[in-house]
Amino acid sequence: MAVAKSKQTSRFRGFCLTAKGTPKWWDVIVTPILDKEGQVSQLLATSRDITDRVQIEHDRELILQHKQAALAESERINHIKDEFLTVLSHELRSPLNPILGWTQLLQTRRLDETKTIAALEIIERNVKTQCRLIDDLLDMARVLRGKLSLNAAPVNLLGLIKSAIDTVQTAAIAKSIQINPVLWDIGQVSGDNVRLQQIVWNLLTNAVKFTPSGGRIDIRLEQIDNQAQITIIDTGKGISLDFLPHIFESFRQEDASVTRKHGGLGLGMAIVYQLVKAHGGTVTADSPGEGKGATFTVRLPLLNVNSKENQSSPSPEQNLDLTGIRVLIIDDDPDSRELVLMVIAQAGAEAITVASATEFLNVLESFQPDVVVSDIGMQEVDGYTLLRQVRSLSPEQGGQVPAIALTAYAAEIDRQQAIAAGFQKHIVKPIEPDKLVVAIVSLLNRQELNN
Structure with missing residues (x-):
């Protein structure tokens, strides 16, 4: 009708079915045909299939x-x-x-x-x-x-959470924050003790960090169905509703401006999420909004274990006296050598330091150390190769001397390599002096029991 009235050719696209019912797009041109008086007597329509082009x-x-x-x-x-x-x-x-x-x-x-x-x-x-x-x-x-590895074993969450609370307690006291634990001994979960403690520690540290002075943090451990549930509730700054869906994303922070009040890299919650996921659990965050606190809930599958067989008990007070113990130290970094020597000497040990594998092997048989403390990443001969050479020696030449790898190579694969090379312990730098002495005492005690 519009074409007839305008007497102009019109073009449009249309979608309709063919006679066989196939849907097609058409390019349609409608041209009016005029009679002698100039009126539209007919309309000529031509259609072209343009389905492929559309x-x-x-x-x-x-x-x-x-x-x-x-x-x-x-x-x-x-x-x-x-x-x-x-x-x-x-x-x-x-x-x-x-x-x-x-x-x-x-x-x-x-x-x-x-x-x-x-x-x-x-x-x-x-x-x-x-x-x-x-x-x-x-x-x-x-x-x-995708290289995150876990050393899975039965773990009692009760002691683990108490230890994490002890770690953050000083920071909480400094801000007059009250930590209120309600913890039930609900049994064990299967997991990596260090990584599970890292989960709880990260969440508690976060709560202390974002809770103002005089605030409160509640932490609960309970059993929900066949799962262990850890709930941490704080009265802190809360989480905005816009940022809440992104709380567990890597490299995300609610406030990354130069005027922000709280430091950090924004990785803590992302690491928590990945560690919980690796343990077959879930973690959720909830907050009514800014200034209204936050709640983090972790759920982990419980082991169907009733015995206390694999639960660790508190270790007795360690004797940190190394009097009469001979220690051979090798590290190609002079500052590290001097530090380890000072730590061990202050504990009463007799110690010798060397900077190379050649010096080490020359001293080993004559000094007859009770324990070796060795760096891994050294020039010419690394710690792995050196220990393999030592283990090829006879007992009289020092081939069975207990050895500790003290290294900046901190990955799980590095620990496995160290054990495979013949080290009994793998300790990551930097280390607190007392912990190094404890490691030496522990290793010597274990050696004595084995003998």
Whole structure:
């Protein structure tokens, strides 16, 4: 009708079925035919099947949309990465400032005893902060590469949670935060004791970090059906409803601005999520909103075990006296050698340090050490190769001497390599002095029992 009235040729696309019922797209041209008086007497319509062309156009539009979406997602990820790298640089540099500054002030020897003690405490605290940042980065790298490994064994969550509470208690007391545990001895779960403690510690540390002075943190351990449920509730700053769905994403922080009140890399919750998932469990976060606190709930499958057979009991007080013990130390880094020598000597041991495998083998038979402390990453001959050479010697030549790998290679595969090479213990740098002495005492006690 419109064509008849306008007397103009019209063109349009239409979608309709053929006589056989097949759906088709058509390019239709309608041309009016005029009589002698100039009136429309007929309409001529021609149709051309353009279904294939329409499909190609549709596919091209979808591809374009997908590319635009991928570009937008790539830009979002790059923005998150840039933001993360900015935060990373800040967080890694921040502890270095007090470490370097107070170290230089200590070297002036102008600080009184009180200031010296305070300076050493500040240096120690910031070194530990630096170590936690590096550990988080390494853990996230293992997760992203799918290399996160677990040493599974029956674990009692009750003692594990108590230990995690003890670890954060000092920080909580400093902020007058009350931690209220309600813990039931519900049995065991199968998992990696260290990683499970890391889950609870990360969540508790997060709660202390974001809870203001005078706040409260409740932690509960209970059995829900056939699962262990750990619930941590705080009265802290809460989580915005916009950010809540992203709380467990890697490299995401609710506030990454330069004016933010709380430090960190934004990896803690992502690591918790991956560790819980690796244990066959679930973790959820809930918050009514900003300023209203948060609740984190972890669920792990319980073992169907009633016996206490595999539960660890508190170890008796360790004797840290190494008097009469001979220790041979090898490390190609002079600062590390001097530190280990000082730690062991202060515990009463007789110690010799060497810097190379050649020196080590020359000293081994004549010194006859009770224990060896060896670095792994050394020039010319690494610690693995050296220990294999030692184990090929006769007992009289020192071939059965107990050995500890003290190394900065911290991955599970590094521990496995060290044990395979003949080390009895694998200890990761940096280590607190007492822990090194405890490791030596423990190893010698075990050796005595085996003999």
